[in-house]
Amino acid sequence: MLKVKNLHAQIEDGTEILKGVDLEIKPGEIHAIMGPNGSGKSTLSAVVAGKEDYEVTEGEIEFYGEDLLDMEAYERAQKGIFLSFQYPVEIPGVSVTNFIRNAINEGRKSRGEDEMKGAEMLKKVRENADKLNIRKEFLNRSLNEGFSGGEKKRNEIFQMLMLNPKLAILDETDSGLDIDALRIVADGVNEFKRDDNAVLVITHYQRLLEYIVPDYVHVLYDGKIIKSGGKELALELEERGYDWVIEEAAGV
Ligand SMILES: Nc1ncnc2c1ncn2[C@@H]1O[C@H](COP(=O)(O)OP(=O)(O)O)[C@@H](O)[C@H]1O
Ligand SMILES: [Mg+2]
Numbered sequence: 001m002l003k004v005k006n007l008h009a010q011i012e013d014g015t016e017i018l019k020g021v022d023l024e025i026k027p028g029e030i031h032a033i034m035g036p037n038g039s040g041k042s043t044l045s046a047v048v049a050g051k052e053d054y055e056v057t058e059g060e061i062e063f064y065g066e067d068l069l070d071m072e073a074y075e076r077a078q079k080g081i082f083l084s085f086q087y088p089v090e091i092p093g094v095s096v097t098n099f100i101r102n103a104i105n106e107g108r109k110s111r112g113e114d115e116m117k118g119a120e121m122l123k124k125v126r127e128n129a130d131k132l133n134i135r136k137e138f139l140n141r142s143l144n145e146g147f148s149g150g151e152k153k154r155n156e157i158f159q160m161l162m163l164n165p166k167l168a169i170l171d172e173t174d175s176g177l178d179i180d181a182l183r184i185v186a187d188g189v190n191e192f193k194r195d196d197n198a199v200l201v202i203t204h205y206q207r208l209l210e211y212i213v214p215d216y217v218h219v220l221y222d223g224k225i226i227k228s229g230g231k232e233l234a235l236e237l238e239e240r241g242y243d244w245v246i247e248e249a250a251g252v
Pocket of ligand 2: 042
């Protein structure tokens with residue numbers, strides 16, 4: 001579904017952050033991208049999702065055969081790309097439920113479909129809230145206002161289940177991921193996962209991958225994927241760190 005080819009991207013001042021990334025994700029797969037801080041992991045997810053802070057200078061991104069680089073971020077979301085937010089914004093006065101209702105209906109409108117019927121929306125909200133042990137009071141709270149780390153995660157994963165994207169990209173910072181938050185993310189992903197969708201988990205730590213078992217693990221370093229392997233690569237990285245991969249890639 002996703003084909004990233006020789007992707008180069010830079011920030012405003014001309015500094016190149018992504019220096020030739022190749023990545024292919026097929027339906028049914030879970031991929032993990034790992035790598036030291038500052039490697040370009042968040043940049044890669046932002047460029048795939050279409051954030052405007054970056055300029056793509058070379059390469060391609062295709063999603064189901066369509067050129068993503070021609071599309072705005074919201075169009076990519078409508079095509080089925082979901083990116084979790086590392087730093088979710090607070091929206092006072094807009095509840096968790098209202099926010100997601102609008103997002104779903106905006107997507108439907110863009111595809112020329114009718115708004116989702118109230119009863120159907122309610123059913124989906126209940127189903128997904130149940131799956132994540134979300135209580136009714138939580139659904140009525142203002143989006144992200146005063147949310148704890150765990151609540152933010154829960155809301156994010158709730159949004160993912162409600163929006164039901166083709167490709168979910170979860171950019172997990174190391175900070176704020178306590179064991180409860182890890183479980184929420186992992187349970188959500190395992191609930192979400194089907195043969196016709198895919199997940200890209202970005203993480204600094206191997207711990208999350210004890211709960212979400214990836215089919216492929218990639219190491220991103222200095223804007224490039226320098227090693228790919230199966231789930232055992234994550235364990236090896238946990239044991240041995242990143243230096244040996246970096247040295248191997250440099251031919252030391
Ligand atoms: N919008 C930006 N403005 C300035 N520097 C940025 C921006 N985005 C990323 N960078 C820089 O690019 C490098 C990679 O960042 P990032 O993609 O966040 O890495 P990671 O997620 O792997 O920790 C870092 O040196 C970071 O400071
Ligand atoms: Mg990051």
